[in-house]
Amino acid sequence: MDNDHLNIEEKLIPYLEGVLNPKERRVVDAAIQADGALAREMAELRELILVLREGFASGVKPPQDELSVAEVVELSSYPGSATVMPGTSQQKARLFCSDGVLEEYRLLRALQEDVERTTLDRENVPEMPAVLRREFQSLGKGPREVTPKRLKARENKLLLGWRRASSWVSRFSPRPLMGAAAALLILTLGIHFSQDSAPPLGESSGQVARNDSPTRHEQNSLAASVSPSGAPSAGVAATEASGIAVFTSDDRVLLKEQAEKLLSHKVRYTVTTDRILVAQSDVDQARKILWSSTAGTAVALADQESASGPGGAAMRVARDTGMSAGPRVEATTSEDEQPSQAVMYTAKGEVLPAPGFASTAQVTSAPTQGAAVAYYPPSASQAPAPPKAPSPTAPSHVVAAKASSASTQSQVATKAVSRQFKGPLKASKRIGASADLSRGREDAVPSAIKSEMQNLARQEKSEVDSDARREKLRSLALGQGAPQGPSVSAAPIPRPVPLNAAGVDSVAGVSSMAAPVPDEITLESSSAEAGDAPVEAHLDRVEKKMRDLGQRHDVELSAEIKEGHLVVYLRPKKTMTKLELDGVRKMLRKELHLVEADTIVVR
């Protein structure tokens, strides 16, 4: 009985809002008819909901909760969606309930996007103002000028201290004090002579004996100068971290994040300045944790365009071709440091083969410094084909994060591969060619490169999972615009039924409340949506997705290609408010990966 009551209680508000499915609606109808008190309560709640909606629509604002500045800045450090946003539920609720805080959050997110897109002007830096110079001098860390005034103040302080100490001492009779001092001295000497194995006191101890607290530099050298064996070394740590590197990065924040993952799985690790090391026996487990399918972690990064080696070269390609919205690009190394394989990893988690590069597949040994990896997001249904066998003359180190399938995990092995992309030109020239093609300067690109790009495009077709990525590569290689897909004749859709004011969203299957369906909130501007890749013209895949989405949101969907862009037709199966339709539109854009040029037509 109680369970029934609970179940009914859960359904009442969705029932009033008209978002229950027919089966559950009948259950609630029956309950209302059987219980007069429930029927009266429902009528009152219906009225209350109307009052609420009218009140908010006419300008009533609920009391606004506040978040601290630090909390808002922290929340805004991570991109979008409430499902992945850090912070407590209390913080998130306050964020969304407060207009002011939400506006601050949106501004900070927009600022973040601008920061990522902008190259800072490092030329016009004015001289440091005098007020700031005085500020750092006042910190007291620097060498100070000893003025006569300061000197006198110091002397006075010493004198005052001495007077106070002597007045305190004079209150006590000297004899017991002298006896206690003598006993203490004897005890100390006795302890000292009994410790034959104690390390000899050297210069480092002289530093400890100083009255002022050591600076950070001194602390570091202090730590480094004392070795376990007791003999001070020349400032070099006696014990070096050992193990197998499972993660390499210059980014300390990323290193910390990865280390925390290992810690949460109770895997022992050592973190150095740029890598995480684990014992041989923990390597497999560490890789599984770090390269999990939920996170899709990159193993090594090139985080600066100016970086030398394959990472930097691949990043410049990414910048020039505009294919990467984030700073992370991975490429493999080869023995001669020429990039041979690369993928680009966008901020959205997409993985796109870099123009001029083949994609990588196999995990080999841990990456060396400057090496880079291929990263596959969890949505990748299959990893690319493994590279060819290495030639003995040109080994290269290829490292890839695993795909989500277990079979790919089992393929992890150390492998040296040869350069896959056997063209007449060096990789660096291919990078430049890619940049030229992306700028439409086809005539600047040698025909050999163009044909190589076409070959690459054909290769990538079979390797790359996302249709969107394939189309981009093809257009880049061939210098074409947006791809043309097969046209689809739209099924006739009847005119929509007029909407009512009831209901807000299309929650289907509310009865299965034990398994919540997470829904993402896009808080950023619409430019975020415009950046998504377009839905591929592969009709069967799109139609399959539309069938599922249509069932979920109680709408009928069809699509066709018009002028190289997708047009999706939407017909609601039940009455929907404008807000509901907007929500469904937003959902469709996200799930079908529509770009700004694609349209959704409501019929």
Add this chain to the structure above:
Amino acid sequence: MSIKDENGLVDRCLNGDEAAWAELYRLYYPQIRFVVGWKRWGFSKNEVEDGIQEVFTELIRSLPSFRQEAKLSTFVEKLARNRCVSHLRKRSALKRPQEAMGVELEEGKGEEGGLRHHVVSRDAGPENALIASEDQRELLRALTEMPEACRQIVSLRYYRQMSYQEICAVLDLPLGTVCSRLKRCLSKLKSLMTKVGGA
């Protein structure tokens, strides 16, 4: 700049190396200038200059406590953003007392052509200036008296117009709990409104 170099620079600054401070200033001035001078904040030129200086002052003061686990550039950017948001709030707070008085001033010309200010309207507050009906005042009072958790779920659903899935994600609750909690909170709101109305 690598983390190693950054740590070295921080150490030199803390040891009082003037050249290190100058280098720090030169390195991070463009970043701070970009964040503080970002147009969408709507800060005036003077506010931007003051802001840059304040961020550097804050950086100098907090450098001794800077834990060298994160990048210094991330730390600097956070300081700059904190300062900008704080300044935005201060500006809003300064505006609020004038609005709370309910007095809106309008410029007009006096008899001799000079500017005069005269009162346009008197209301209880800026957001509620449009509230006419007693019902709506009653609603606002009831919302204010509600427990925070209840008010939040009602606001998320009817003010922010979030879907149930979105509310589940924000509150980190299953769907059934959200629906039953919403029902209980609406009942609570109803009883508060009835009480207020009857009082």
